[in-house]
Amino acid sequence: MLDALDLAKRLIAAPSVTPATGPVFAELEAMLVPLGFAVHRFTRGAGADGSDEAPVENLFAWRPGPAGSRHFAFAGHLDVVPPGEGWSSDPFEPQVRGELLHGRGAVDMKGAIAAMVAAAAEVPREAGTISFIITGDEEGPALHGTRALIDWMEGEGHRPDLCLVGEPTSVNRLGDMVKIGRRGSVNIWITVEGTQGHVAYPHLADNPLPRLVAILSELDALTLDTGTAWFQPSNLEITDIAVGNKATNVIPPLGQARVSIRFNDLHTGKSLSDRVCAIAERHGGKARPVISGEPFLTEPGAFSKLVSAAVEAETGIVPELSTTGGTSDARFLRSLCPVIEFGLCNATMHKRDEAVAIPDLAVLARIYARIARAALALAPTDG
Ligand SMILES: [Zn+2]
Known part of the structure; x- marks a missing residue:
């Protein structure tokens, strides 16, 4: 040999x-x-x-x-x-x-x-x-x-x-x-836009962060499935939250986050992307999925x-x-x-x-x- x-x-x-x-x-x-x-x-x-x-x-x-x-x-x-x-x-x-x-x-x-x-x-x-x-x-x-x-x-x-x-x-x-x-893999970028303003005058601004938090807590609470004979349960992880607001007295105009889902063959990248997009939109946000692989x-x-x-x-x-x-x-x-x-x-x-x-x-x-x-x-x- x-x-x-x-x-x-x-x-x-x-x-x-x-x-x-x-x-x-x-x-x-x-x-x-x-x-x-x-x-x-x-x-x-x-x-x-x-x-x-x-x-x-x-x-x-x-x-x-x-x-x-x-x-x-x-x-x-x-x-x-x-x-x-x-x-x-x-x-x-x-x-x-x-x-x-x-x-x-x-x-x-x-x-x-x-x-x-x-x-x-x-x-x-x-x-x-x-x-x-x-x-x-x-x-x-x-x-x-x-x-x-x-x-x-x-x-x-x-x-x-x-x-x-x-x-x-x-x-x-x-x-x-x-x-x-x-398992399959999809990463999803979530953006919530608002209106920048002074924290002392919140009625003149629109803070996007409570809506971003609501989206993330809803996503984090999801049970996607309980696994199959050959796969462990699908899992969603929040992998980034970004605002970049250095000022203590400013309501930021934008909040962003990213989640990563590893999923089994009960789902497709598209079915999960659609689900996350719907949740983001319900709270006034936007989601952009990138599917890196199907299971x-x-x-x-x-x-x-x-x-x-x-x-x-x-x-x-x-x-x-x-x-x-x-x-x-x-x-x-x-x-x-x-x-x-x-x-x-x-x-x-x-x-x-x-x-x-x-x-x-x-x-x-x-x-x-x-x-x-x-x-x-x-x-x-x-x-
Ligand atoms: Zn290798």
Whole structure:
């Protein structure tokens, strides 16, 4: 088997703070081409479509199986969050210390992509089509990343039957958690306007703040639902209240607030936005929602069973099927086919001195190889 540790080091050594382009993609391409993959890379964002955002690179690689065979996709991202200060060593110089490989992206998620490459090398071409859906814009706004990849794939007729995203889903031990869904997310900006004036002459002014407080207390008192078999209850949090009034004797002209809702599949971003807008308007305010992701669920079935079986075969652990945590690109990929997420332990992701347990890389590669083989062997009706 290819050495996933060696591959992970090569990817970490190519700095790729989000949004990523260039060398890190060249490195992955250089790994995949000798394995028989065709590679298509394209850039979106500044310079590509005239927008003022930083450019984003995406990569789709595929190795076709026999005609009519199944198509299994590995998905993930090569961009990383900024390293921040205080690392014990250069975050972009892979460092082995004891049983740990240190470097930005070691667990989120260059280590997993290295394991995917090692796994793909173990799957015979006759087993079916394997592809890699890899973006450089997952940790950022995700505007030109996986969504652009999906558009391109659809245009070219590449449609996987099943997809595994390699986000770090494990918690305490490799294999203890698999994600079969994610909650949706919407942020809503609320504005209440009034008329500025002197606090001693309130009849000449109109204070917007009591109305803002009324909106927020009504929103905070909402029970959106009590959860489902696979999701925890949806939750609304007030994340900002801003007035910026420095004068003690002035009634401010404007009050603003922001709420963030993480929601399950009993709702859509639109249904919740409409509800919050109606409450804000009833109190004379305005609400502006930005939906960052809809919830998705891959119902437990043949796909989750084969993932669990692969994890158990290599680790002895039966993973918990979960929908907790933040959003991921699986929210977009779900439009293509059933999606499950499984990857390394997430304790150090986005942190200083991010590190992966070196033995986990080889175990993950073997789990991924089992998943790919089993997914390609699945009868179409089981997908
Ligand atoms: Zn990630």
